[in-house]
Amino acid sequence: MKEKSQEIDNFLVGLLHDVVSKLVKEVKMNKNVNTKSGPNDLVTNFDKSTEKGIVEIIKEHYPDSSVVSEEGFGDDIKSMSGLVFFVDPIDGTMNFVKCHDSFASMVGVYLDGEPFVGAIINVMQDKIYHGGPELGVFENDQRLSEPINQELKEGLVVISGPMVLKNYLNTQDVVGKSSGIRIFGCAGIVFEHLLTGKEIIYMSYLKPWDLAAGRVLCESLGLSVARVDEKPVDMLQSQVVIAGTKKAVSEVLKTVKI
Amino acid sequence: MKEKSQEIDNFLVGLLHDVVSKLVKEVKMNKNVNTKSGPNDLVTNFDKSTEKGIVEIIKEHYPDSSVVSEEGFGDDIKSMSGLVFFVDPIDGTMNFVKCHDSFASMVGVYLDGEPFVGAIINVMQDKIYHGGPELGVFENDQRLSEPINQELKEGLVVISGPMVLKNYLNTQDVVGKSSGIRIFGCAGIVFEHLLTGKEIIYMSYLKPWDLAAGRVLCESLGLSVARVDEKPVDMLQSQVVIAGTKKAVSEVLKTVKI
Numbered sequence: 001m002k003e004k005s006q007e008i009d010n011f012l013v014g015l016l017h018d019v020v021s022k023l024v025k026e027v028k029m030n031k032n033v034n035t036k037s038g039p040n041d042l043v044t045n046f047d048k049s050t051e052k053g054i055v056e057i058i059k060e061h062y063p064d065s066s067v068v069s070e071e072g073f074g075d076d077i078k079s080m081s082g083l084v085f086f087v088d089p090i091d092g093t094m095n096f097v098k099c100h101d102s103f104a105s106m107v108g109v110y111l112d113g114e115p116f117v118g119a120i121i122n123v124m125q126d127k128i129y130h131g132g133p134e135l136g137v138f139e140n141d142q143r144l145s146e147p148i149n150q151e152l153k154e155g156l157v158v159i160s161g162p163m164v165l166k167n168y169l170n171t172q173d174v175v176g177k178s179s180g181i182r183i184f185g186c187a188g189i190v191f192e193h194l195l196t197g198k199e200i201i202y203m204s205y206l207k208p209w210d211l212a213a214g215r216v217l218c219e220s221l222g223l224s225v226a227r228v229d230e231k232p233v234d235m236l237q238s239q240v241v242i243a244g245t246k247k248a249v250s251e252v253l254k255t256v257k258i
Numbered sequence: 259m260k261e262k263s264q265e266i267d268n269f270l271v272g273l274l275h276d277v278v279s280k281l282v283k284e285v286k287m288n289k290n291v292n293t294k295s296g297p298n299d300l301v302t303n304f305d306k307s308t309e310k311g312i313v314e315i316i317k318e319h320y321p322d323s324s325v326v327s328e329e330g331f332g333d334d335i336k337s338m339s340g341l342v343f344f345v346d347p348i349d350g351t352m353n354f355v356k357c358h359d360s361f362a363s364m365v366g367v368y369l370d371g372e373p374f375v376g377a378i379i380n381v382m383q384d385k386i387y388h389g390g391p392e393l394g395v396f397e398n399d400q401r402l403s404e405p406i407n408q409e410l411k412e413g414l415v416v417i418s419g420p421m422v423l424k425n426y427l428n429t430q431d432v433v434g435k436s437s438g439i440r441i442f443g444c445a446g447i448v449f450e451h452l453l454t455g456k457e458i459i460y461m462s463y464l465k466p467w468d469l470a471a472g473r474v475l476c477e478s479l480g481l482s483v484a485r486v487d488e489k490p491v492d493m494l495q496s497q498v499v500i501a502g503t504k505k506a507v508s509e510v511l512k513t514v515k516i
Contacts, residue, residue: 094437094438098437098456099414099457100456156357161433161439165425167423172423175423180419181441183439183440184440185438198358198359199356199357
């Protein structure tokens with residue numbers, strides 16, 4: 001199994017570097033961007049064409065796998081059996097459109113429902129985070145060490161803007177018990193920060209492709225990923241997720257009110 | 259006057275590059291950090307020693323100037339007459355301590371109360387933003403063009419966490435009228451984003467050394483800097499400030515309730 005995960009890891013690193021990074025830079029020149037339904041639901045033609053390309057390459061290399069992706073070029077799956085790829089070609093679309101920075105591309109791979117391999121590329125910084133439970137986690141070629149298991153008060157937290165502004169699930173109490181809040185508008189960037197110890201909590205409502213790669217990498221590096229209702233994380237549905245150090249996730253689970 | 263501002267601009271670029279950047283990298287190795295009064299009021303020994311060094315160098319080069327600085331190594335001034343330097347050696351102390359990233363050093367210079375020259379260095383990215391009304395604004399050696407004068411709905415806003423979580427001054431309505439909120443924990447980084455068009459509004463309670471350099475650079479690049487109470491900005495006191503595109507600042511002033 002280690003050989004298989006190493007092979008898929010190599011495949012994902014190549015895929016994200018060669019396909020996504022090049023295309024994103026190309027489209028950044030063109031700024032060929034349009035909006036679908038207002039300023040908070042931006043989708044780019046680029047997003048769709050990139051996803052289509054990624055899905056095709058995965059299907060070519062792994063014809064027996066399933067692919068789940070945001071814009072619907074993948075499969076509509078009912079079970080997690082076998083090899084399942086979750087694809088988010090542009091995570092942080094608003095940042096992509098407004099800032100031309102701070103966005104990511106992500107692919108998470110699960111084998112019979114278990115986290116197997118994940119890769120997140122911070123496109124504009126050209127840094128790729130990749131690995132899995134059998135491989136460890138790498139920033140480009142450098143192996144990352146496990147972040148210190150800090151308590152909530154010791155670190156910064158990231159909570160989705162709409163959630164924390166309305167104090168949904170008592171999230172403002174989570175902020176109050178921490179060293180402060182940050183909001184970046186991109187799940188992939190936040191997972192990068194968790195893996196490198198910059199923040200210690202991420203709480204947000206995440207779709208399967210928002211969560212898939214980050215969950216693989218976090219759990220492979222000694223971090224915890226939990227549902228706010230403490231049920232098992234379900235990769236077939238969207239859910240409110242808390243990711244971070246084991247100590248801080250445990251404190252957040254005691255602080256939130258569902 | 260243009261010669262004088264060019265001379266001070268060169269001085270600030272040299273100062274921030276040679277003194278601050280080197281020292282920050284040095285101390286980052288040592289992580290010689292202590293806390294003064296709890297996790298939200300972190301001050302480092304480094305911060306103090308850096309400030310002392312900067313103040314000494316300014317006084318050596320400009321003996322007739324006044325210097326205002328956070329840790330108190332400068333002067334206690336009652337008027338803005340003559341040349342006044344505002345120094346913030348580490349802006350974004352929490353980011354410095356927790357993330358070892360996303361912090362800045364800033365110096366803003368005023369002549370007889372008017373914005374004259376400013377410089378902000380994004381230390382870990384080694385990018386310096388500098389210039390003034392007579393010089394224009396530069397990112398390193400490259401001249402920046404004026405950001406597009408976007409409306410509030412077209413862009414992202416940054417509002418200080420404590421302010422927006424409590425809906426202080428009706429700030430949540432500002433978020434609702436925009437494309438979304440970001441929180442970074444460092445005024446210097448946000449001014450960088452305004453200058454490069456990544457966000458279009460920054461609203462926060464700022465001390466003179468938090469505001470000085472950013473105000474010079476924003477106003478030199480066609481952006482607007484206003485007090486929330488619409489009184490003239492006063493560099494001798496702290497105040498709630500709204501900085502950003504002219505159109506968006508005008509909309510925010512109509513949206514906030516004081």
